[in-house]
Amino acid sequence: MTETVTPQRTLTVALGDRSYPIHIGVGLLQQANVLMPYLAGQQVMVVTNDAIAPLYLETLCATFPDHLDVRTVVLPDGEQHKTIEQVGRIWDALLEAGFNRRCTLIALGGGVIGDMVGYAAASYQRGVAFIQVPTTLLSQVDSSVGGKTGVNHPLGKNMIGAFWQPKAVLVDTDTLTTLPSRELSAGLAEVVKYGLIRDEAFLSWLEENMQALRNVEPVVIAEAIAKSCQIKADIVAEDETEQGVRALLNLGHTFGHAIEAHQGYGNWLHGEAVGAGMSMAAMLSHQLGWIDDAALARVQAVIESAGLPLAAPANMSVDDFLVRMRLDKKNIDEKLRLVLLTALGDACVSDETPTATLRDLLQRYPRD
Amino acid sequence: MTETVTPQRTLTVALGDRSYPIHIGVGLLQQANVLMPYLAGQQVMVVTNDAIAPLYLETLCATFPDHLDVRTVVLPDGEQHKTIEQVGRIWDALLEAGFNRRCTLIALGGGVIGDMVGYAAASYQRGVAFIQVPTTLLSQVDSSVGGKTGVNHPLGKNMIGAFWQPKAVLVDTDTLTTLPSRELSAGLAEVVKYGLIRDEAFLSWLEENMQALRNVEPVVIAEAIAKSCQIKADIVAEDETEQGVRALLNLGHTFGHAIEAHQGYGNWLHGEAVGAGMSMAAMLSHQLGWIDDAALARVQAVIESAGLPLAAPANMSVDDFLVRMRLDKKNIDEKLRLVLLTALGDACVSDETPTATLRDLLQRYPRD
Numbered sequence: 001m002t003e004t005v006t007p008q009r010t011l012t013v014a015l016g017d018r019s020y021p022i023h024i025g026v027g028l029l030q031q032a033n034v035l036m037p038y039l040a041g042q043q044v045m046v047v048t049n050d051a052i053a054p055l056y057l058e059t060l061c062a063t064f065p066d067h068l069d070v071r072t073v074v075l076p077d078g079e080q081h082k083t084i085e086q087v088g089r090i091w092d093a094l095l096e097a098g099f100n101r102r103c104t105l106i107a108l109g110g111g112v113i114g115d116m117v118g119y120a121a122a123s124y125q126r127g128v129a130f131i132q133v134p135t136t137l138l139s140q141v142d143s144s145v146g147g148k149t150g151v152n153h154p155l156g157k158n159m160i161g162a163f164w165q166p167k168a169v170l171v172d173t174d175t176l177t178t179l180p181s182r183e184l185s186a187g188l189a190e191v192v193k194y195g196l197i198r199d200e201a202f203l204s205w206l207e208e209n210m211q212a213l214r215n216v217e218p219v220v221i222a223e224a225i226a227k228s229c230q231i232k233a234d235i236v237a238e239d240e241t242e243q244g245v246r247a248l249l250n251l252g253h254t255f256g257h258a259i260e261a262h263q264g265y266g267n268w269l270h271g272e273a274v275g276a277g278m279s280m281a282a283m284l285s286h287q288l289g290w291i292d293d294a295a296l297a298r299v300q301a302v303i304e305s306a307g308l309p310l311a312a313p314a315n316m317s318v319d320d321f322l323v324r325m326r327l328d329k330k331n332i333d334e335k336l337r338l339v340l341l342t343a344l345g346d347a348c349v350s351d352e353t354p355t356a357t358l359r360d361l362l363q364r365y366p367r368d
Numbered sequence: 369m370t371e372t373v374t375p376q377r378t379l380t381v382a383l384g385d386r387s388y389p390i391h392i393g394v395g396l397l398q399q400a401n402v403l404m405p406y407l408a409g410q411q412v413m414v415v416t417n418d419a420i421a422p423l424y425l426e427t428l429c430a431t432f433p434d435h436l437d438v439r440t441v442v443l444p445d446g447e448q449h450k451t452i453e454q455v456g457r458i459w460d461a462l463l464e465a466g467f468n469r470r471c472t473l474i475a476l477g478g479g480v481i482g483d484m485v486g487y488a489a490a491s492y493q494r495g496v497a498f499i500q501v502p503t504t505l506l507s508q509v510d511s512s513v514g515g516k517t518g519v520n521h522p523l524g525k526n527m528i529g530a531f532w533q534p535k536a537v538l539v540d541t542d543t544l545t546t547l548p549s550r551e552l553s554a555g556l557a558e559v560v561k562y563g564l565i566r567d568e569a570f571l572s573w574l575e576e577n578m579q580a581l582r583n584v585e586p587v588v589i590a591e592a593i594a595k596s597c598q599i600k601a602d603i604v605a606e607d608e609t610e611q612g613v614r615a616l617l618n619l620g621h622t623f624g625h626a627i628e629a630h631q632g633y634g635n636w637l638h639g640e641a642v643g644a645g646m647s648m649a650a651m652l653s654h655q656l657g658w659i660d661d662a663a664l665a666r667v668q669a670v671i672e673s674a675g676l677p678l679a680a681p682a683n684m685s686v687d688d689f690l691v692r693m694r695l696d697k698k699n700i701d702e703k704l705r706l707v708l709l710t711a712l713g714d715a716c717v718s719d720e721t722p723t724a725t726l727r728d729l730l731q732r733y734p735r736d
Contacts, residue, residue, distance in 0.1 A: 084452065084456065091521060091528055092521075092523075095521055095523035095524055096523065098694065119491075123487075123491070123518075123528050123529060124527070125527060126517075126518060126526075126529045126530055126531050127530065127531065127609075148494065149494075150491075153459060153460075155460075155463035155464065156463055158494075159463060159492070160459055160492065161491060161493075161494045162491055162494055162495065163495065241495075
């Protein structure tokens with residue numbers, strides 16, 4: 001962690017002819033002309049939500065030259081609105097504007113907006129360009145990298161979607177200054193995850209800098225975002241469609257999705273559920289003898305210090321978990337596949353956890 | 369056209385690691401075990417419509433071994449039901465069955481079913497396997513080859529969708545014996561199109577064999593299907609995502625889509641609209657001096673002999689056409705791009721038709 005932090009830095013997600021840049025910096029929303037080379041044509045549809053629109057929509061739109069045909073769509077805020085119906089509103093707006101295959105969608109907002117706009121772009125006229133402008137820590141370090149797009153279904157999270165890569169990602173760290181601290185913590189869950197699955201040195205750095213991160217100190221937060229994006233970009237470049245190593249990015253997510261689905265989307269933030277889920281995965285890894293007491297304690301301490309919940313919801317039984325977990329996309333032909341820790345900074349996908357062991361974990365895991 | 373016709377033949381659509389076979393033959397529905405190598409896992413969802421289900425659903429399902437988990441979904445028949453809501457019913461069924469990423473969707477029916485099931489597969493859990501079992505001539509020669517999937521929107525045909533390739537296509541020519549003659553003619557529109565854009569010898573062969581084709585003589589119809597699939601497969605292999613030569617497959621479609629959209633989906637069959645649309649494109653090509661009187665007369669005669677309408681709907685004004693045509697996906701940044709004939713067996717995409725010339729054609733083109 002000795003790199004010099006400059007006001008702006010650019011990473012590249014290497015995916016052959018679908019490679020794209022991630023620009024990270026302070027005040028980048030006022031420099032959206034950096035996006036001009038990535039527009040497919042004159043038609044631009046900026047999609048955001050009603051919480052973000054008053055803060056940043058005008059700033060972003062003001063940066064585009066007059067000759068562009070810039071339209072906007074404002075959707076309701078919240079994970080509970082991550083539905084095919086809301087994606088339909090984007091399609092309606094595109095068609096009402098008469099936008100063609102050379103239009104460009106811009107997603108201004110958190111992961112929910114990014115996922116929906118990406119899916120809208122993947123499916124409009126069988127695929128048009130889109131650009132991510134993520135405004136939450138979670139979306140900056142996670143959903144803006146990797147090309148996963150989609151919406152929820154009443155029977156499961158992210159069940160409908162596509163792999164569709166953006167043309168560019170623009171991360172303005174200034175947007176984090178207006179982010180509620182609960183959402184900042186939810187983003188830190190994914191940052192911690194990168195350390196846990198891939199990089200013990202980064203994990204140690206996070207332990208040391210957690211308070212600075214929670215205070216949104218610009219240099220520290222930019223460093224954490226860049227490092228997180230780099231780890232994810234490396235993994236995605238290795239395995240774009242999640243046949244292998246990319247599955248490790250789901251540490252804590254099988255448990256976490258079960259919590260989110262059971263509680264009703266939007267009641268637990270995604271990152272909060274992943275925080276508790278990573279703790280559950282770590283405890284299962286410990287129960288299997290893969291990590292020791294000290295490692296488990298470090299995992300739980302860093303999750304807690306990020307301001308995340310460790311306990312599972314009081315109203316979830318063992319069977320509530322099991323039923324929801326079997327619907328998770330990682331479970332191929334009835335075998336329950338879980339991401340588990342083999343060390344701090346190293347993880348694997350295993351389908352060999354005996355059901356009895358899992359039931360035992362779910363039974364004794366602390367509830368609220 | 370000197371190849372020997374065997375009871376079964378197999379073509380390959382060459383798309384690298386997404387290449388797939390098209391099996392064409394008599395009685396193949398009873399031999400669906402030929403599909404076994406293309407199933408991704410044990411979970412199979414056969415999707416059909418309420419017109420096809422009583423004819424072929426049991427036959428197809430009976431061919432699968434007992435250890436597979438085979439489910440069915442029956443949707444309402446007709447282009448007017450080619451909507452995101454009906455695709456939603458497929459997703460509901462997949463989730464209610466608990467099907468995972470290794471499930472396989474099978475589309476049993478015409479182009480509407482094929483397009484919807486393909487799109488449902490493209491978007492379920494960000495993409496699962498699907499197989500086409502087309503039961504209409506149109507879908508056998510057109511929509512089962514090329515990977516275009518999607519649904520209609522009130523403001524435009526096929527506006528929502530994805531490029532998604534099947535794992536295999538199974539064409540049983542027996543299914544054409546139950547096809548209404550109006551639908552057979554609609555399929556012949558696309559067969560004629562292949563001759564017009566690419567192969568003058570095939571066009572001559574069609575002129576000679578049109579009556580046999582309309583009588584569904586097995587050897588002749590199998591020959592026409594195989595030749596059509598081969599021409600389309602060659603074009604798609606050259607240009608999978610329609611950046612260049614693939615656009616030629618849209619001969620007659622810009623006019624045709626305008627007719628379908630204006631009349632309300634389902635009132636004119638797709639192939640009927642394409643038949644009239646090809647005649648309009650040919651007359652425009654003639655007006656521009658690209659083809660002579662004799663060529664125009666041959667185009668219109670072959671369309672008419674296939675049992676297709678030449679006249680445009682009486683209730684469509686010049687502006688009704690122009691407004692609908694500008695929303696067509698082929699029109700990039702306001703320029704109207706049309707597929708026109710440069711000779712019999714040769715076509716091009718042109719965006720240089722003066723609006724006045726187009727208006728003149730639309731004004732004088734015969735109406736019902």
